[in-house]
Amino acid sequence: MTGPQTKLDREQFAELFPFHFVVDREMRIIDAGDVLLRICPGITIGSPLANAFSLFLLASPTLHIDREYLIKHKSTLFVFKSSSSDLMLRLQLVILGDPERYIFLGSPWVRNPTELKALHLVLKDFALHDSTVDLLQLVQTTSTSLHDAKQLALRLELNRNELKELVDTANAPILTIDLLGKVRDWNQTTERLTGFSKADAVGKQFVEDFVNEESQQGVRKLLDGSLEGVKNARLEVMLNTRDDRKLLVIFSASPRHDALGKVTAAILVGHDITELDEYRTTLENRVADRTSELSLANAELSRVMRSKDDFLSAMSHELRTPLNAILGLSESLCEGVYGGLTDRQSKSINTIAESGHHLLSLINDLLDIAKIGAGKMELEQSTDSVEDVCQSSMRFVAELASKKKLRMSLVIDPNGPVVHADQRRLKQILVNLLSNAVKFTFEGGSVTLETKCHLERNVMEFSVVDSGIGIAPQDLERLFSPFTQLDSKLSRQYAGTGLGLSLVLRLAELQGGTVSVKSEVGVGSRFTVALPWKSSTSDIATNDHAQDQHATEFSAHESGPLILIADDNESNLLTVGDYLRAHDFRVIEARNGLEAVKTVRTRKPSLVLMDVQMPIMDGIDAIENLRGDMSLAAMPILALTSRAMVGDGERCIQAGANDYLSKPVNLKQLVQTIRNHLNVGPPK
Amino acid sequence: MYGMVNKSVEDLITTQFGADKWELVKAKAGVTVESFISNESYPDAMTYGLIGAATEVLGLSVDEILFTFGEFWVLHTARLGYGELLSSAGRNLGEFLDYLPSFHTRVALIFPHLKPPSFECSDRQPDRVTMHYFSHRPGLSVFVRGLLSGVAKMYNTPAEITQTQFKDKGADHDEFLVRWEL
Numbered sequence: 001m002t003g004p005q006t007k008l009d010r011e012q013f014a015e016l017f018p019f020h021f022v023v024d025r026e027m028r029i030i031d032a033g034d035v036l037l038r039i040c041p042g043i044t045i046g047s048p049l050a051n052a053f054s055l056f057l058l059a060s061p062t063l064h065i066d067r068e069y070l071i072k073h074k075s076t077l078f079v080f081k082s083s084s085s086d087l088m089l090r091l092q093l094v095i096l097g098d099p100e101r102y103i104f105l106g107s108p109w110v111r112n113p114t115e116l117k118a119l120h121l122v123l124k125d126f127a128l129h130d131s132t133v134d135l136l137q138l139v140q141t142t143s144t145s146l147h148d149a150k151q152l153a154l155r156l157e158l159n160r161n162e163l164k165e166l167v168d169t170a171n172a173p174i175l176t177i178d179l180l181g182k183v184r185d186w187n188q189t190t191e192r193l194t195g196f197s198k199a200d201a202v203g204k205q206f207v208e209d210f211v212n213e214e215s216q217q218g219v220r221k222l223l224d225g226s227l228e229g230v231k232n233a234r235l236e237v238m239l240n241t242r243d244d245r246k247l248l249v250i251f252s253a254s255p256r257h258d259a260l261g262k263v264t265a266a267i268l269v270g271h272d273i274t275e276l277d278e279y280r281t282t283l284e285n286r287v288a289d290r291t292s293e294l295s296l297a298n299a300e301l302s303r304v305m306r307s308k309d310d311f312l313s314a315m316s317h318e319l320r321t322p323l324n325a326i327l328g329l330s331e332s333l334c335e336g337v338y339g340g341l342t343d344r345q346s347k348s349i350n351t352i353a354e355s356g357h358h359l360l361s362l363i364n365d366l367l368d369i370a371k372i373g374a375g376k377m378e379l380e381q382s383t384d385s386v387e388d389v390c391q392s393s394m395r396f397v398a399e400l401a402s403k404k405k406l407r408m409s410l411v412i413d414p415n416g417p418v419v420h421a422d423q424r425r426l427k428q429i430l431v432n433l434l435s436n437a438v439k440f441t442f443e444g445g446s447v448t449l450e451t452k453c454h455l456e457r458n459v460m461e462f463s464v465v466d467s468g469i470g471i472a473p474q475d476l477e478r479l480f481s482p483f484t485q486l487d488s489k490l491s492r493q494y495a496g497t498g499l500g501l502s503l504v505l506r507l508a509e510l511q512g513g514t515v516s517v518k519s520e521v522g523v524g525s526r527f528t529v530a531l532p533w534k535s536s537t538s539d540i541a542t543n544d545h546a547q548d549q550h551a552t553e554f555s556a557h558e559s560g561p562l563i564l565i566a567d568d569n570e571s572n573l574l575t576v577g578d579y580l581r582a583h584d585f586r587v588i589e590a591r592n593g594l595e596a597v598k599t600v601r602t603r604k605p606s607l608v609l610m611d612v613q614m615p616i617m618d619g620i621d622a623i624e625n626l627r628g629d630m631s632l633a634a635m636p637i638l639a640l641t642s643r644a645m646v647g648d649g650e651r652c653i654q655a656g657a658n659d660y661l662s663k664p665v666n667l668k669q670l671v672q673t674i675r676n677h678l679n680v681g682p683p684k
Numbered sequence: 685m686y687g688m689v690n691k692s693v694e695d696l697i698t699t700q701f702g703a704d705k706w707e708l709v710k711a712k713a714g715v716t717v718e719s720f721i722s723n724e725s726y727p728d729a730m731t732y733g734l735i736g737a738a739t740e741v742l743g744l745s746v747d748e749i750l751f752t753f754g755e756f757w758v759l760h761t762a763r764l765g766y767g768e769l770l771s772s773a774g775r776n777l778g779e780f781l782d783y784l785p786s787f788h789t790r791v792a793l794i795f796p797h798l799k800p801p802s803f804e805c806s807d808r809q810p811d812r813v814t815m816h817y818f819s820h821r822p823g824l825s826v827f828v829r830g831l832l833s834g835v836a837k838m839y840n841t842p843a844e845i846t847q848t849q850f851k852d853k854g855a856d857h858d859e860f861l862v863r864w865e866l
Contacts, residue, residue, distance in 0.1 A: 113768030122772050124783055136769060137790050144722045144765045148687070152719040159718070 016127055019089060023049050023102040027067060030101070035125045039108075042084025053080035056088055070102060071095070079109065087119055107132050112139055173249055173270040176256065177206045177223055184265055193249075193272055195242030212238035219251075226253040226266035236273070248274045319363050324575055327356045328664015357571065364578065365499040368428075372506045379422040379511065386419050387412050390449050390462075393430035396570050397438045397447075406438060407446040416453030416460050421531055424577075425507045426462075432500040433464040433527045440525075441468035453533065460533035463526055470521040479517060480505045504529070560584040561606035561678050566596035566622065567640070568614045576609070579667045583682075585674070593617025597625050600632065606678055608637045609670075610657065612648050620655045627656030636677035640665060685731040685821075686798050688722040692761035693734045696753055697742070699760075705741055712737035722765050725798050728821060747826045754830020758838055770838075777839040777864050781805060781813050801828075812863040814848070825850065825858040832862055841865065 010031075013020070018035035027049045037043060043052045050065050056079035065080075070093060078091040091106035107130050110116045116123075116136065126133050167174050173190040177183060183206050186198040194201075194210065201210065211219050215238045222235045231254045239247040249270040256265040330353035333341065341349065371377040390410050401408050419426070430449065437447040445467040452461040471479065480501050504527075505515045512532045519525035563585045567573050577587045588603055590596035593610075594617040600608060608626070612619035619639060626632050639652035639660040649660040658677055661670060675681065697706040710716075713733035720726065735753075739746050763770055773787055774780035785803045792800050801819035817828050829845050836843035841864045849859030 116772050117768050134790050140769045141723045148721040155719050
């Protein structure tokens with residue numbers, strides 16, 4: 001082996017070993033690299049080595065460098081310290097012979113860039129192959145990484161503290177349970193709620209030591225699920241407290257993972273619902289109490305409702321019966337049945353009769369409103385002539401209208417000749433509106449009843465238009481409230497019940513209709529009732545069906561005996577008709593003898609109640625006519641006679657009536673007589 | 685990419701525009717790293733995402749951001765990261781640039797997984813040098829121009845940096861002519 005056999009000139013050698021120096025046999029420095037000479041002014045060529053450097057040996061700081069020492073340690077690493085600066089050189093010794101020379105090769109020992117700078121060195125001063133620079137770079141990057149890691153640790157510490165503060169100040173119990181079911185962490189709120197400090201809790205079994213026995217099984221399942229990865233499972237948990245208070249918490253459990261995603265614990269975040277639970281219990285008790293009270297109240301209400309029904313029934317039976325007697329006797333007195341009356345007596349009797357009629361209408365209205373309110377008003381739908389209904393209604397007010405010299409007119413829309421409705425209730429509506437119109441119109445004014453059929457909307461309108469006193473806008477709102485009577489000279493003159501319009505509205509609504517009003521003070525009013533309506537074609541087409549439906553809906557009434565009342569007095573028709581309906585009879589009406597005969601032939605009633613005094617054909621003629629028909633021989637006819645006409649009863653029997661009753665009729669007795677003739681008992 | 689690069693983006697935005705802007709940039713870029721470690725490797729896409737989000741948040745063009753960022757990297761971040769070592773790389777701008785290829789070679793030795801770029805010098809004159817920049821990462825030539833400008837400022841040497849060859853125009857690498865006052 002001869003080596004690389006290179007001959008380097010001094011410059012090349014210095015480039016490869018910029019920190020080298022050469023010492024002769026006398027230990028004098030005879031050459032040195034330029035960089036070394038620059039950074040170490042203590043080195044001068046020809047001066048003793050010992051003047052420039054000392055040995056860096058911690059154990060023997062005073063040991064001298066001499067030839068013997070160098071030869072002895074030539075295979076070891078030399079570290080020389082400069083006598084004039086902080087420079088320390090790591091050196092390897094190469095000994096050459098003839099002439100004997102000691103060549104030291106190496107570089108400065110620097111541990112960081114700061115020391116480099118202190119020695120006035122730059123990286124370029126080092127030979128490219130020198131790993132010192134790499135070392136410095138490595139040290140620097142490691143130092144930087146360390147610095148970054150410290151910063152990160154600091155930031156994480158801050159975050160951890162923030163998080164801990166957040167967890168501790170959160171108004172929620174937050175705890176961590178490890179895989180063995182032991183408490184690992186326990187925030188301040190949990191300490192406050194349970195009374196157990198974190199130090200008391202950590203390391204203890206959560207379920208056994210802190211969960212009430214009744215909740216333990218549920219919590220075990222909750223924790224097992226969470227440790228298997230189930231997130232946000234919720235459970236109401238009863239916890240133990242230091243002072244044995246009740247503590248109810250809703251816990252939401254989720255798994256906690258390590259950096260590798262492995263579940264290491266369960267985190268429980270809770271919400272104290274103790275107070276809420278107490279409220280809930282109180283509320284439940286309160287609801288139970290209220291329910292109980294409500295049941296009692298309902299029972300009481302039912303009893304009251306039954307009492308009310310009974311009361312209404314009694315009103316119906318007992319109030320109207322004596323009133324009928326009052327009215328009948330008043331009529332008899334006026335007719336001179338009990339002898340002649342003086343003018344004063346006559347006037348008083350008329351006042352009694354008027355008051356009686358007023359009272360009767362008041363009772364009827366009240367009973368109707370009560371019935372509607374109780375949902376007991378039953379409709380009897382039928383298809384009838386619009387003109388007949390209107391004419392009949394107008395007849396009710398004809399007398400008063402005539403007295404006030406009012407122009408009464410009826411305008412019927414030819415597009416709607418028939419209407420399907422409860423005729424009696426429709427008439428009640430129209431009579432009420434017409435009565436008001438007549439009452440509140442000054443002498444010489446006009447009242448019109450007109451109908452209008454809106455084919456496109458399937459609506460039939462009945463409007464009562466008057467030229468009366470009118471209604472102020474501010475009064476319109478309360479017009480349909482019960483017991484409302486607007487103050488006026490005319491209202492004081494014609495006392496009403498204050499129930500009429502309220503009843504009109506309810507009856508219209510009951511039939512699916514509406515009521516509207518337009519009015520101007522001093523000009524007049526227009527009250528319009530709009531009822532659902534079907535065109536005549538469809539009406540005819542569906543009439544049978546409608547009747548079938550009606551038969552189903554009102555089967556109780558359809559099954560009752562059909563009574564024809566023939567009487568020209570509307571009050572009697574109303575009073576007797578209502579009473580009979582209330583006793584489960586079906587009622588049809590006729591206003592003279594001829595109409596009665598026609599109706600009997602078409603409707604075949606079970607019994608006829610025939611007034612003797614009637615226009616066109618009186619009752620006796622009508623009875624005779626009916627008895628002339630063999631098919632009607634079995635139909636009972638009861639005659640109603642006036643006590644003023646002695647012998648009427650006998651004449652009726654002779655004409656073919658089965659029985660007769662004198663007016664005023666005792667309604668109870670009437671019903672009993674009818675039942676006797678029909679051989680039917682009272683309804684069950 | 686070197687964590688120091690991302691750290692530099694953070695430092696630049698935080699010091700020049702405010703910490704709130706940095707949080708916004710991070711959020712827009714979808715970066716959730718709490719703190720970058722200088723010598724760790726991060727996906728290149730993260731750095732590009734941060735730069736893209738920064739342009740949007742700060743209302744600057746990509747070139748403006750990259751150049752500013754290059755200067756900032758030398759004058760602040762790298763000086764912090766490499767400390768005295770950076771300024772020890774040369775006694776003046778010329779020496780520094782001469783030493784830059786070796787410096788990067790040593791970085792590559794220490795962190796081979798970071799795939800650092802490499803530099804070469806040619807046509808060295810007392811007042812100029814041509815720097816050749818080789819990188820497998822695209823679109824960073826403006827950043828390098830900022831770096832070179834930052835180095836000149838570090839030595840308080842007025843210099844002119846001109847890109848004379850463009851990789852994105854078909855050349856195999858980018859080339860810069862750096863001239864300075866003597």
